[in-house]
Amino acid sequence: MTLDALSDDVTAEYGALGEEIAVDLDRETRNELAMLETALEPESTDELLRRAVHMLFQSTVDTGTLDFHLRSSYDVTYDEYLSGMTYDEMTGANQFPQQGDPDDRRYQF
Template sequence: MTLDDLTEDIEETYESLDDLDVDLDEGTRRELTMLLTALDEDDPEDMLEEAVSMLFQSTVESGKLDFHLRSAYDVTYDEYLSGMTYDEMTGGAQFPQAEQKDERRYQF
């Protein structure tokens, strides 16, 4: 295969994206075209699904998802999945500590 073959395949793939149900900006459309052509992928929707999965996974692994969830909702992804907060998991919500200092609680 040659550069001309690649250019032809990219142009064909680019045009085939007109049938896609997703609105893409020009840069994303060109990047998707290159990935589809280079990876010999036929279905752009499968590629988009994979891209979302990869973005989600990297966002979870980097801690960005927890950061944004904690900032906006005061929970983490693990708390969301379990359906309870860490305080609820550890029993901290059942036995809240008094906000005043109670030095006697450590005395025997």
């Protein structure tokens, strides 16, 4: 897959999500959410859930997990997605590809 495929898939998912999502909570999640509500006193439960998504996203970016999954599925990284260009396109490697091993030149006379 490519950077364009990733962009198309993200756009499609964004549209499919809509404005609201109904989520079934298991017992453990409900207990943890109740504790967070009590301790943090947010304006609404929705605010806690938005924060949770932001924290999960940030931790997957920081640990490299997001890049791992993007590289596995789309052969791009999150930085490449944000810039709209692959590293090869940024550095011009696609314009001047190396033939074979670049160290081969040292043996040519």
